[in-house]
Amino acid sequence: MEKxxxxxxKKMNGGGGGFRAKLEHYLYxxxxxxxxxxxxxxxxxxxxxxxxxxxGSKHQSHQDYLEKADKARSExxxxxxxxxx
Numbered sequence: 001m002e003k004x005x006x007x008x009x010k011k012m013n014g015g016g017g018g019f020r021a022k023l024e025h026y027l028y029x030x031x032x033x034x035x036x037x038x039x040x041x042x043x044x045x046x047x048x049x050x051x052x053x054x055x056g057s058k059h060q061s062h063q064d065y066l067e068k069a070d071k072a073r074s075e076x077x078x079x080x081x082x083x084x085x
Contacts, residue, residue, distance in 0.1 A: 026034045060068075 026037075
């Protein structure tokens with residue numbers, strides 16, 4: 001009976017090598033490979049959705065947007081003035 005209690009104490013203190021103990025070791029160890037692994041995981045988690053959201057759209061500068069708006073405005077004004085004549 002006493003033998004059984006020793007193994008339970010070992011598991012409760014994280015000595016059993018369970019998933020939670022390993023996860024806490026990776027999270028709080030501060031080892032270089034664990035930090036780099038965490039950065040890589042976070043990069044993938046945010047990078048993949050960003051890639052899929054931006055792959056089909058053409059990025060425009062604010063100046064491009066203003067030029068396109070001015071062109072559309074002038075077309076509307078010229079179309080409006082020709083229809084009233």
